[in-house]
Amino acid sequence: MTYEKFMEQVKEQIMSFLPEEYANADVTIQEVSKNNNQKFHAICIKRPEDRIVPNVYLEDYYRTYEDDGNMENILTAIARIYKKNMENNENLLPFEVKDYESVKNRLYVVALNRNNNQDYLRDAVRRDIAETDITSVVRVLCTNNQEKGMSSFMVKSGMLEMWGISREEIYEQALKNTERIFKPDMRNIKEILLSGCMGTLSEEEQEGFRSFLNLDIPEQDQRAEKSKEILPYEQYVLTNIAQINGATAILYPNLLQEIGEATQSNFFILPSSIHELILIPVNEFPEAEKLPVMVEEANRSIVSPVDMLSDSVYYYNRKKNQLTPVLYGEEEE
Numbered sequence: 001m002t003y004e005k006f007m008e009q010v011k012e013q014i015m016s017f018l019p020e021e022y023a024n025a026d027v028t029i030q031e032v033s034k035n036n037n038q039k040f041h042a043i044c045i046k047r048p049e050d051r052i053v054p055n056v057y058l059e060d061y062y063r064t065y066e067d068d069g070n071m072e073n074i075l076t077a078i079a080r081i082y083k084k085n086m087e088n089n090e091n092l093l094p095f096e097v098k099d100y101e102s103v104k105n106r107l108y109v110v111a112l113n114r115n116n117n118q119d120y121l122r123d124a125v126r127r128d129i130a131e132t133d134i135t136s137v138v139r140v141l142c143t144n145n146q147e148k149g150m151s152s153f154m155v156k157s158g159m160l161e162m163w164g165i166s167r168e169e170i171y172e173q174a175l176k177n178t179e180r181i182f183k184p185d186m187r188n189i190k191e192i193l194l195s196g197c198m199g200t201l202s203e204e205e206q207e208g209f210r211s212f213l214n215l216d217i218p219e220q221d222q223r224a225e226k227s228k229e230i231l232p233y234e235q236y237v238l239t240n241i242a243q244i245n246g247a248t249a250i251l252y253p254n255l256l257q258e259i260g261e262a263t264q265s266n267f268f269i270l271p272s273s274i275h276e277l278i279l280i281p282v283n284e285f286p287e288a289e290k291l292p293v294m295v296e297e298a299n300r301s302i303v304s305p306v307d308m309l310s311d312s313v314y315y316y317n318r319k320k321n322q323l324t325p326v327l328y329g330e331e332e333e
Contacts, residue, residue: 006062009071010043010078017079022047030055035274036116038306045082054085097140100163106141107155107174108181111248111274113310125155127171129251131324133310134271136251138174141181175251182240184249186259189235189278238269239276246276247309250323260318267316268326270295271309288315288326 001009007029014027025047032040032055042055061074095102112121114128114135125138142151155174160167238259239246249255250269260266265281268291272278280291291313299308313326 001065003062006065007041007043007058010058010061010075013071013075014043014045014078017075018045018083024048029058032057033120034306035112035120036305036308037118037120043078043082050086054082054088056082056085098162100165103140103163104173105177107138107170108141108152108178109136109138109171109174109248109251110245111135111251111309112137113308116308123156123158125157125160125167125170129323132314133312134250136171136175136248138171175253178248179252182242182245182248184238184252184255185241185243185246186236186238186279189237234281236279237272237276238279243275245274247271247274250277256316256323257318257321260316260321266318269314269316269323271312271314272298273303273307274309275307282315288313291326 011027011029015022015025018025022045025045028044028046030042030044032042034040040057040059042057044053044055046053056078058078061078064077065071065074095106097103111129111134113133114121115133117135121135121137126135128135138155139152140155142153155170157167160170163170238249240249259279263281265283267282268280268288270278270280270291272295282288292311295313296311299311314323315326316323
């Protein structure tokens with residue numbers, strides 16, 4: 001069955017797997033744009049009384065169908081996840097969208113690639129970061145849930161007039177909230193790898209990540225006794241406590257300066273994804289011209305397209321408190 005036929009069949013048959021209370025629901029298949037203009041297809045089931053309905057994305061379900069060919073199992077799974085998400089939606093929007101005071105403390109920002117998101121970010125409230133291809137986008141957090149998959153929506157220009165607030169004011173408020181809600185977290189990369197804190201990466205992706213960083217990590221049964229041998233740590237991961245959209249920490253006022261003072265070093269910043277940054281002190285990696293190639297290769301082979309932040313590498317000069325793209329040749333101290 002083709003993907004198009006699969007989507008059509010899901011749309012036609014899903015109601016048979018939902019309770020009677022969904023009998024008056026309208027079922028549609030929608031194309032949804034995500035980060036880096038990645039397109040996904042989602043089934044949307046909306047009753048007249050529903051304020052918010054979840055999108056259930058179909059790509060993974062189609063791959064499952066290709067493996068086992070059992071359409072009944074697929075429809076049962078979609079109905080189950082849809083009902084579960086609807087139950088979770090009861091906690092969404094516990095505020096009045098049209099009231100700025102109700103929204104104010106839920107504003108936050110995320111860092112995305114400017115060049116890859118021209119359509120996705122059209123009419124979005126954002127601020128481009130000078131000397132980079134990164135833009136900072138304002139969103140509204142619908143829940144206090146910081147787990148992966150948290151619900152939010154993008155702030156559009158038209159909302160500013162509704163709220164009676166300027167673009168500058170809303171951005172500054174969102175940035176202040178972000179640093180409060182999503183506190184920064186920086187750890188050495190080897191400690192993360194040794195402790196097994198690699199999120200949802202597969203073994204193949206973890207191996208690729210280690211190769212990308214050129215790390216010599218002991219085997220599992222040798223880690224405990226050899227962990228002290230890899231000190232001192234040369235490379236760090238900067239993210240936030242939620243480990244979601246953690247690369248936004250690059251925007252936090254004074255944070256890079258504090259890191260520079262703490263390490264007593266200028267450093268390179270490698271945008272490994274929208275969720276984290278890799279920081280390398282200059283004295284630990286003198287061959288700066290190799291870094292952009294490493295990042296670009298990782299983005300093509302390891303990082304999911306929807307999570308890619310940038311192919312660029314940035315250089316932070318702590319004395320100048322300045323962030324600039326890495327230039328070929330010798331960097332100024």
